[in-house]
Amino acid sequence: MAGLELIAIRFLLATARFTPVLAVPALTPFAFVPVFVRLALLLAVGLLTAGVAPVQTGLAGIDQPIALGVALLGEMAMGLTLALAVVLPGAAIGMAANVVDVQSGASAVSIFNPSMRTAESMTGTAMQWVAALVFFALGLHLFLLRWVLASTRFAPLGSAFLAITPGAFVSLLGSQFLLGLAVVAPVILGLLGVDLAVAFASRSMPQANIYFVALPLKIAAAFLLLAADLRYAPELIGRVYSQAFGAISTGGP
Template structure:
């Protein structure tokens, strides 16, 4: 009975490690999957993880402080969720910057479905593209391999882990920098258009050049975005793999 209880406890703790990055919609790349599918996948990974653990861990004494063990497992899962969520957030912010520069953000004012929620058109498009490429480039396999390998470095139920603030700030800076690299050609192209608009405004102050040139800026932004698509897979691959490589530092390893 003690062995069964120990196995059940380890299974629950392992499930908590996989919970954030597999089940929670805000952190998992599988947010499009039904909740039942995500829960079953997390339970399957937890079951296989416990079965792969040494047999002597089943007969060991249960953790004295279950609160610390639960906190540690959730922290590890949260770290792996952050290395997925932060790159997505960086891409969304980069798309929002281009929206503002191109004038697409003004279109949200005429969107009756927005209901005051200012959404990013290009940011949402980049997020959808990132989701497709995340699975096309097998980044989900790299993520789950790293998550399973973490059980070898940080055994289930060990506890005593925390989030390193310096490493987290480094993740934010690196991800948002690489996210801006995806849209950098578009931003530079729109800067050239803005210079031309500024010159036209000085030449014809009586004309409302901004609204006259707004369709042109939108067309230029979309054309430049399409022209940079061949380079996006390599940039997104670098963005996510850089975030994955920072997971050990986030855990203080």
């Protein structure tokens, strides 16, 4: 295989592996970065990897399109596995925040996300922004870049595979959502106390329409509890990401 062809194939394989982690908006932590910056980062990391990363012996060439296509699909599967370490913590924290939205009654308010063209919950969006800030504040974006580059050592280009078993994935899914629920557990318990107080008041004064009185009270209580919870949330959010990175690295939680 000629040198130029080998470099081009290595670049294609590296780009296929890193695209989910660095460029796809729904998977990457750089979703709020302009698309041109993401593409430039992807090209830079792909070129760097093509030059220095180890490659599987007997790499398929352009004259073997089927084998090359299978190798590219394997690299994309590897990239999706790596992206789980970013997607699952964000999804877990967003799901837990949505529980707070429903419990407080703020779920009637939605925020339009122009980048994804979807309507998102208010508390869920706020918690996902906090998770993104914690991700960058802890330097996990630099760790992510080193991590995806280091993946070429245990899975050389052209030999990638789905690096997590279905059982390990299900176990990781459960542990991530439990940790995500722990982030907003104080808010959920506080709102439960408010609900109990409102229920007691409703039974004591059945002639009063307690619901319309309690609704703004619950929303205000949710914001106050959330503001207090955010003081301790960064440490828990860091644990969520650390657990996900460790689980993906070892193939299980």
